[in-house]
Amino acid sequence: MDLFTGFLKGGLLMWPILLCSIITIGIVIERYFVLRQASVNVPRFMIQIREHMKKGDIVEAINYCSEFNSPIANIVRKGLSKYHFGMERIKESIESAGKQEIYKLEKGLSVLATISGVAPLLGFLGTVTGMISAFMKIESLGGNASPTDLAGGIWEALLTTAFGLSVGIIAYLFYNYFVTKINKLVSEMEITSTDFIDVIYEQEHGKSK
DSSP states (O other): OOOOHHHHHTTTTTHHHHHHHHHHHHHHHHHHHHHHHHHHHHHHHHHHHHHOOOOOHHHHHHHHTTOOSSHHHHHHHHHTTTGGOOOHHHHHHHHHHHHHHHHEEEEEEEEHHHHHHHHHHHHHHHHHHHHHHHHHHHHHTOOOOOHHHHHHHHHHHHHHHHHHHHHHHHHHHHHHHHHHHHHHHOOOOOOHHHHHHHHHHHHHHHHOO
């Protein structure tokens, strides 16, 4: 029996499970590329920002940040754009930008988490309804059902559980993977934000002397 034949024998509830699998694939591919682009060499990035700040070239520092499509670069760029409004305004801008970037990073993960729980439940529901149909068939035969009839109805009913669990496990594994990656990025964002504030303090302290 091939995969397509097994899918058809699983019953109607196989279709919502299929939909869950398609959504999972879409989210996984989209999040993979987003998180891949979000990575940046933080030490090298901050060295360049520090050099531009020492020269007092804020515009060049902003242009340098614009070369990267990453949350860290976006946060620093937002802070630099408020440089002439004072430290408090810079901190507020960094905090606001950080919340926006975290929201972007976590987009779609709640759906992935939901699918990891819903897909197995749909599978179990399909199995229950399939078993009910199998026993109704046995009853209609007046108890004269052969072991083949009974076994056939049961394994067809169990197909939805197998498919549902497969989709749920895959969704759960990728959800945990993405959460780990995002937590690492958020930690880097917090460290970089602190370093950036320190650079500004150093810059302002140097001007005041």
